[in-house]
Amino acid sequence: MVPPLKGGILAPPPPPGSMQAPPDAMTIKRKFQTKYKLPTLNWIALKPNQVRGTVFSELDEDKLYSVIDFARFEEQFKLGVQGAFPDRSDDINNSKRFKVPEKVTLLEHNRLRNMAISRRKIELATDVVVKAVNSLDLKTISQDCVDILLRMVPNDAETKAYREYEREKKPVDALTDEDKFLLQLTKIERLSQKLNIMSYIASFAENIQIITPQVHAITAASRAIKSSKRLRKLLEVILAFGNYMNSSKRGPAYGFKLQSLDMLADTKTADRKISLLHYIVETVSSKFPDLMGFDQELRFVERACTVTLENILTDSHELEKGMDLCKRELALRRDSKDAAVLQEFLAQSEDKLRRLQQDIKTAQEAYASCVEYFGESARSVATNIFFSMFVRFIKAFKQADQENETRKKMEVAAQEALKKPPQESIQKKNLLNAKKSTQDAVINELKNKTRMVNEKRLLKQDEVYNGALEDILLGLKNEPYRRADAVRRSQRRKQENVRLSRTMEEMEL
Known part of the structure; x- marks a missing residue:
């Protein structure tokens, strides 16, 4: 089939007797002039000599252009009305078309590509974005858009380049759309500070809701462990067993580190069938049955072992820094009509942050008191490590109890089997009868x-x-x-x- 030329005119057939193309020659791909400007698919194309022998040499996508509705595709993916793109084939053929000059960019290639991707996610005009940032308007710009703008903030070198470009009175229209957008952002005073304030205001309530339960979990778990009478009695039983085993070799101990609880399951009998923890659980079950439910007094420990007080203090410090940033910005625009946004936020949020900081202080004190009560140091043992020791011990204690019950059932079944006559004698007796x-x-x-x-x-x-x-x-x-x-x-x-x-x-x- 002879490919059509632009304008719908068919190309003349090759003259008779002309040389035929070799059978493995690649077909020249058709070019399209789209109605709208479409996004670019950043794929890595294969060269014609790389396609030979691959699956692509067996494909013929030309037959799909009459099947697929590309007009609808353009409507879905259009970025704007298509301009007159320079036609490289016309350049080669020395055509009389006018070539549109290429746009100028002050950005390096990867930065320009990232800016283009980010700019498409902000479906707002440049002047609307500039006005919303200056007024801290979170109703116009969502939190997601603010986060995107934070990644687009021009660095010092880019800001200097744009200012020098304007100082030299070069045409702004010659810049790419991304450069024009960044150029306008450089004109916003304290751009990074304003965007950080907007992000802080948008996420403040959520951060408070996340941090507060973590703080309360540490406080509740610390108080529960320290006040648990059953846990204290259980540690007493463990100390008695340990001293009985070690007194002849190491002498009696007055206490032990909580990490020693992990060793109870590893200390076993000579036949490796029963551990020290199994025996302790069996003793507690028979002699001190009220201690079997000691984990009921430690309900908050499992929640507390997933957080660290250090991370909570870091998050609290960041919230405090953001609040100070809002106060400084309010001082700069005290007489501005945009000050109402900051005034309203500070009035509602300062007390919440103050209460959170007080709760954190209470959690620190409760944790330090609990850790010291068990012979540890709050500076050397993180909250998640401390509470995890109790979580592991509770789990191992319950597992040992279940294994003890299983072993008892097996022993009872074995004794009953001994009392019954053997099955072979019963069969012989039945045969004689x-x-x-x-x-x-x-x-x-x-x-x-x-x-x-x-x-x-x-x-x-x-x-x-x-x-x-x-x-x-x-x-x-x-x-x-x-x-x-x-x-x-x-x-x-x-x-x-x-x-x-x-x-x-x-x-x-």
Whole structure:
């Protein structure tokens, strides 16, 4: 198919006899003149010689241009009305088109690309952005836009370059859109300070809501651990076991570090089946059952082990710095109409920050008192490490209790199995009973048959009549007497002997 030229005119066919392209030659890709300016896809293109032998050499996307609705695609992704882009093919062909001069940028390539991406996320005109920043207007600019602007703030070198560009009275219209935007940002006094204030105001309430529960968790956990009577009694039991085990070698101890609680599960019997923690839990369960629920008095520990007092102090310090920044900005615009935003914020937020700082001080005191109560130092042990030791001990204690219960059930089942007769003896007994029943049945059958034979030798009373004897004798003369089953007596005895011998063999088996 002959590709069309611009304007819809078909290119003339190649002259006859011209050289044909080699079969592996790459097809020249079609160029498009879009109606709107579209964003650039920053992919890494392959050169024609790199495509040969790859999957792309088997693709033909030209047939998709008539299937896909690219007009709708342009409407969705348009950035603005398409301008007259310089046509490089026209330059090569020395066409008479006018070439639009390239835009000037004072930014390095990566910085310009990042600015272009960030600028597209702020769907506001430059003058609207400048006005909102100067007035600290968070209703016009969202917190997300403020965070984007903070990343776009020109550095000292860029600010100096833009001012020098204006000082030399060079045309601003020659700059790229991104350079124009940054140029206007450089004209905002205290740009970084104003953006930081806006970000601080927007996130202040959320930060207070995040930090306050963490502070309360540390306070509650510290007080709960220190005041727990069950925990104190349980540590007493552990100390007794430890001194009993170590007194002959190391001498008795008056206390131990809390990290020693992790060693209880590692100290085991010679057969490695039972640990010291298993035995302590079993002892507590039988001798001091009220201590088994000691973890109920330490409900806040698990929440407190996920935070650190050091991070809380850092966050509090940042909140305090932001509040001071707002106060300094208010002092600079005391007589300005924009001062109302700062005045309202300070009136609502200063007390909240003050209460948070007081809660932090209370948490510090409660934690220091708790740590010292257990022989530790608040300076050397972080809150998350201290509370994690109790969380691990509670988990190991419960696991040991479950394993003890499982072991007890297995021991009971084993004892019950010993009391019951073995299954093999039961099977043998059942087999002997079955054989005895078979033997009795055979003997009974033989007795019944013997009785029936004896009964057949006698005539029944109703068969006795006058002349019966004469009839029997006459019959014997005519035909010899045979048994009803036509078997001779010798043969019958032989069969009975065989049957009895088989029965005796079965009985012996």
